[in-house]
Amino acid sequence: MESFEFVFILHLMIRVLGMTQDLSQCLQKKNQNIVRAIGLIGSVMRNMNEMRENGWDALFEEVKEFCLLNNIEIPNMEDMIPVRGRSRCRGAKLVSYYHHFHHGIFNVVIDQVYCELNNRFPERSTQLLRCVACLDPRDSFANFEVQKLVELAKIYKDDFCDYDCIKLAGDLPIFIDEVRNDDNFDTCIDLGNLAEKMVQIGRDTVFPLVYRLIELALILPVATATVERAFSAMNIIKTERRNKMNDDWLNNNMMCYIERDLFASIEDEKILKRFQGLRNRKMNLPNEGSRIEDVGTSGSGVNS
Known part of the structure; x- marks a missing residue:
């Protein structure tokens, strides 16, 4: 723990986890705010890229200050050491300490996190979430876009035929104009409130395709969370x-x-x-609250 490498990795972890903490917490919430999640995904990836390009010097100076303050020896960055994972015997490839920390640890960790984010949030999934975000009712439907919502409907081919998509493209501008000028929708802050308000004032029957699209958008995060919980339960059971x-x-x-x-x-x-x-059964199950004595020798009746 009193080595320069340990301190360096610890400070790097603090910075990386600090960048991804808000996104991690947002994705774990049951009532996920899709718009905020989309924004955080983009922000985290941009910050990770910025850190890789320009964050090395600040991190390196921070680690050196910590080591000087706590009397931890700082190696000479020009000295040579064997490449990690290679044999230390004769003929092993050597690199400088600077190369080891900068390219062997700093760049590798950030690249792995960046790659993980790309794998978990590929372009198609991110585009799907961006389309769902167009239904966000806050700020008078500031994110509303007809083309993205029609694209979202086309993803659900079993629920929207070609004719429905064409009709939806015509219904959406009328719907958005009406809700923006209707005081009943001023209090809506998420998709759930929007769906409830549409049912309360009968807009779900006036705009059935729009309401169906909102229903599917509401199901998406719930279905994702349910699948994650099911796999977690499977590993435990x-x-x-x-x-x-x-x-x-x-x-x-x-x-x-x-x-x-x-x-x-x-x-x-x-x-x-x-x-x-x-x-x-050979005997009745015990009543609630009763004690079962000597279960191990009570016979097959209890165990049955």
């Missing part, structure tokens, strides 16, 4: 010791784990009656 679990039993366990808030509201007595009625 189906471990190496339980890898022979059949699909039905896995599905039942995952359902109970994912929807545990719902299952927690069910009374224990109802659960006991449900399992008691599934098949005949």
Whole structure:
């Protein structure tokens, strides 16, 4: 911990994680603000690129000041060391300390984070989110664009045929003009409020295609979060010791784990009656609150 390399990596981690923290927190929220998420993705990637191009000197000076303050030895940046991952025996490729820290650690870490962001948010997915952001009702629908919304409808081919897309292109300008001049929509701050307000004042029947598009936009982040929770639950439930679990039993366990808030509201007595009625048993399941003594020697009745 008292080496220059450890201090350098620690300061680099602080800067990188500081840049990505807001984006990470935003994406983990259940009520994701898509417009803000899109803006943060672009900002993080631009800042990472800016740091790679111009952030080395500031970071290097910061690390040296920390080392001088805490009496940590700073190596001579002109000295040569073997390339990381190579053998230290005779014939090993040598590089300077400066090259090792600048190109072997600093550039590599930033490139890996930048590459990870590109993989997680490819152009097609980002474009989809940009299209959804056009429905954001804040600031009197400041992000509204007809062409992007029609493009969003074309992505959902099962819900919008070619005729629907043509009709939607004509309905959207009328819809946006009406909601901008309707005081009922002034209080809308997200897609959920917009959909509720449309139903309350009957606009969902006047503009059915627009309302269908809003519904699909609302489903998108929920479906994504549900899939992430399902995979997380699968890793917790189906471990190496339980890898022979059949699909039905896995599905039942995952359902109970994912929807545990719902299952927690069910009374224990109802659960006991449900399992008691599934098949005949040698003895009745114990009532709620009763003690089961000596389970290990009670016989097959309890275990059944």
